[in-house]
Amino acid sequence: MLMAQQHRIRFSDSVQSGAFIFPLSDRSEPFEESGLTEKIKKFVQVHRNCFLLLQAPCNGKREQEILTLIQNRFFASNLRILPVRNNAEIVKGMLTIAKATSKPHVDMIRHRMSLARAHIIESSPVWEMLRDRL
Template sequence: MAIDKNTSWKTTLIISTSPQCDEASQILLAQRHRIRRSDSILSSSFVCPLSGTAFLLVTSEEFPAKLENAEYFERIEKFVQVHRNSFLLLQAPVYGKREWEILSSVQNRFLGCKLRVIPVHSTADVVKGILVIAKATSKPNVANLRDQMSLACTHIIDHSPVWGMLQEMQF
């Protein structure tokens, strides 16, 4: 099965009208993705309807000084309740002690929840992360990905020295 890597993948994204999304929106438009702005989705969020994923962009400066403050976590909780495949993109140019504390606090708070936290450094990383996840989880690509994973597993089993040794031992 040959995959044409020259075909460029395009998708539609619904983006909140918050100013925080403007730079990412410009990058997505430059890559010729279709953008729809909406006031009805949570501020600083991106929704990929074809893949069923949603991303909430948060900077470390937005978090209160005291991480015990439940007000900001309520915003994230609302986002998680609305979207079934939710990702929190925590953006910081450099990850110091405070950023790792924020990351740890969010992960502990939403442990066992369907929220996945992704640390990013720049707006380019934000766009790249959104597009990679959206493409991998979109309808036509998810089947191809499953097929490739199945082939990779078969190849590993067929060429594994451990598997060969077990067959010789008749296990």
């Protein structure tokens, strides 16, 4: 799908064999036995900005349990987890992450967040009340 949209795909020796920067995981064995946690752990150790797109076609009880386990396990790490339902969402997520983390867009996003924060502080009744008390 990425090649069809004329996106370049790079391969790297620094990525562990069997691991992908944007993994698509189709596992039938139990989560605890899959070794996925160890692969994610190694991935987080090697890369500074980690995004994990977890594919689950539906958000059933088992999928929610696995997502919760992974989130709890890597809560304090630099891993950002995005649940996706299909290949189209994976590609969309990959493109959004790539765009949002590229240098010109990061600066623009930070600037917009700064403006939004300033606007919220200026127009918030809570902040007005706190200012009046100080």
